[in-house]
Amino acid sequence: MYHPVACNSSQHITKQHSMFLLQILKVAIKTKSIANMSSIIRRPTSILQVCSVIDQNFIRKDIRTMSPIIVHNFIHTTVPSFKKDEKDESETDNETKKGESKKNNETQKGAKSQSALVMYMFENVKKKEKETYLETIRMYISRDIYRRGHVEFIYSAMKYMEEFGVHRDLEAYKKLIDVLPKGKFIPTNVFQVEFLHYPKQQQCAVDLLEQMEDNSVIPDREMETMLINIFGKSAIPLRKYWRMMYWMPRFKNLNPYKFSEEIFSNAIELAKQAIKKISEVDPEREIIVYETEKVPDSVDKTWIVSSISPTQKELLKKHPVNTAVYVEGPFKVWMRNVTVDYFILRADPVPKTDKPISEYDADDVTNIKIPFWEEPKVPGFLSSVHEQEDGTILAVCATGTSSKDSLLSWIRCLQDENPILSEIPVIFTLKVKTSDVNAIESGEKVQGRLEDSKNPTDKKTEL
Amino acid sequence: MNPRILQLLVFNVKTGRREFHITKCLSRFFEKDPKGGYPKVYDRLEKSDTSTLGKIRTGYQQIVEEFSLLKDEIKELSFMDPTIGLKEYAVDVKWKFHDNPKALKEWVITCDSDYNAGFSTVSLELSPGGKGLFTGYLDTKLPKDGKLKRTGYCNMKSLPPRKAFQREEPFDWGMYTHIVLKVRGDGRSYMLGITTKVSYDLMWHDVYMFPMYTRGGPYWQYVRIPFSKFFMSSKGRIQDKQASIPLHEVRTFGITIADAIPGSYRLEIDYIGLQYDPSHEEEFAYESYRVDPFILV
Secondary structure, eight states: OOOTTTOOTTTSSOHHHHHHHHHHHHHHHHHTOHHHHHHHHTOOHHHHHHOSSSOSSHHHHHHHTSOHHHHHHHHHSOOOOSSTTTHHHHHHHHHHTTTSOHHHHHHHHHHHHHHHHHHHHHHTOSSOSHHHHHHHHHHHHHHOTTOTTHHHHHHHHHHTHHHHTOTTOHHHHHHHHTTSOSSTTOOOSHHHHHTTSSHHHHHHHHHHHHHHHHTTOOOOHHHHHHHHHHHOTTSHHHHHHHHHHHHHHHHTTOOSOOOOGGGGGOHHHHHHHHHHHHTTTSTTOEEEEEEGGGSTTOOSOOEEEEEEOHHHHHHHHHSOTTSOEEEEEEEEEEETTEEEEEEEEEEOOOOOOSOOGGGOOTTOOSSOOOTTSSOOOOOSOOOOTTEETTEEEEEEEEESSOOHHHHHHHHHHHHHHOGGGGTSOEEEEEOSOOTTOOSEEOGGGHHHHHHHHHSOOOEEEEO | OOHHHHHHHHHOOOOOOGGGOSSTTTTOOOOSSTTTTOOOOOSSOOOOOOSHHHHHHHHHHHHHHHHHHHHHHHHHHHHOOOOOSOOTTOEEEEEEOSSOHHHHTTEEEEEGGGGTSOOOEEEEEEOTTSSEEEEEEEOOOOOSSSSOSOOOOEEEEEOOOEETTTEEOOBOOTTOOEEEEEEEOOSOEEEEEEEEOOOSGGGTTEEEEEEEEOOOSSSOEEEEEEGGGOEEEETTEEOSSOOOOOGGGEEEEEEEEOOSOOEEEEEEEEEEEEEOOTTOOOSOSSOOOOOOTTTOO
16 A cells, blocks of 8 residues: 555645646647557556566656657646646646647637636626525536536635635535536546546545645535545545544644634624633633723723733732832734734732742751641742733733723723722833724734834833 | 556566656655755854864864763763652753753754745744743745645754764653643644654654644743643644654654744743653553554555
8 A cells, every 4th residue: 555654645646746647648639649648647656666567667668659849848838737826827838839739729728718617607706605605516517417627616616715705614515525426436446446546536525625624624424425425435535534534523622722703703702702811820800891981081982801800909909009010012812813912911020039949958957847836837928820920910901992092091990999000100011003003903914013013112101 | 458558567677767757745755865855954054264274173172062072971871870760740841941042052943934935934032031932923925936835834943962973862751741831822823743763764754743722911821731642743744553752762842833824923931841740641642553454544
């Protein structure tokens, strides 16, 4: 069988390989030497290296029998591709070869119009949603009983999935698999199995499964039945399917920070989840949503998601009135593919009073404590989780606008429960110009934000 | 079968012709070098003095360095004190960034833009708090070379441990059960990878992996992952036949980000250590029973 390293499912027949073989086939048609060339198409190269008996030079010989011009031609032509970017290239390439034979020309034209039609089918849909996507597939199936160019159709349909918002939808993938005809591709003998029966179609199905894997869509049993009906049990897509069904459910619930799809459309809910996530070290923390409309003298009318725990309140109470606390930010936290900006209320780190372990002498027997008559000592001050090495975190928040004014309102809101905050000086250390930055951005906006943060303008103002 | 093919199969015994296979991964699992054909790229090229005197000087410096390593080695050998009483649950710190710029030199950082295969950036520096900071921008934009299908990775990998005179000696982590990291992430998920000392080119690209999910936010986070959970992958793909890590010959440890989400990333690392947990009895988390032939590849 194949070696594990050499034959990963998707690498099994690379696109280039299949393209290359197609090209050879084209040349073969031209020279009418299909009988000779067909040997090249289905020969797995693993055989070549495993059995030394088999001649490895005969591909060369096959080519030698052809006229030299054509050999030259097939080595140097660009392979046609299903990739959108390379389409133009292959088309121009086709044009250069136009004069070669009439028959060939006609078939190429046919292929061109076919793929153009598929493009047209998806491009010209007015409402890009799931229903229209499935309708397009239905249209394609009902158009022609032969389903010409179905592999090309599946490849171009796969490209449009994200645009139609069905790239995480199992049903759409199933409908796409269903385009492939049942029964025709099932190998009937061992040679067909070993020599990759219908390699292009198999690779297409593997690529589809790969796209499912990338979008973390787990297939179901029905898909297995469909694949068996199309390719039989011994095909490569089935292997890919079984691998996916072994590993994907295993890692499905591995991530402890998983969020439902709904929160990504709601800004407040997203901010709430983000603040909940970053402050989970203290299970006692309360997450409160303030409305700045209620705060007197506030300019920005927005919301603030704030998190503070009883321990943090206690720490704030103990904080000396003459030393400042800082409002810092914005910092980023990723929620799947979206970032949320958050701010912290921080105090300077508490110097550690614990005696370093190295000063204890375990071998010193002059002063042994006998614990029986002593009162058990409770450590006077257990440092909490909020007292980090680089500062004590007193509260965390995210606001709707991330502006300085909204942070001012946040401090005002916190003052209600922590009156000491009105006495402690609060220093605002904000990194980015806060006027035109939104707290919650989609993945696309991130690039723009980064450029901003490269030239931070520190603003320090005292309340 | 075509009689012509049969004739060719039986009578012509010649060597193969590489040039007809456009892509390398098609047929052969032969690997030319451990880097898989990637060129060597240096990010810290030291100025070399090419004059005769300069060469002598650098050579002498190397000798001094190597002999000091040899001295340590002989000392270690003469003491003959292997770790017997391993303290349970104590974290044995292997890498620590504590205001120490030298600690950064123990790591190699790579990203796709080093090999003209993408546009990501990566850096490893000391953060204002004196910890290691693995940061940059992950870009999934494809360079237009017509070959690459996907891109976007950044990686930091420890240097393989060595003894004097450039002899490699892998770590022996056989007595530990867990890897422990103290990190402060940004909410993204990272991949931990462990490579081991291997002899055959087939295994050159084997990496034992497990994801690390970070919380994000201002608080430090302790990550504790049992070695039994690491799964085997080769060239980034999970393999069908799995095996646990041969912990007695660990070569490198690395942290990768390649989650296909374009954007900046930031991972602060305080230390990376190992731990022995006597209550952890699992040897390998994935099925390793025998299966019928031809089921697994």
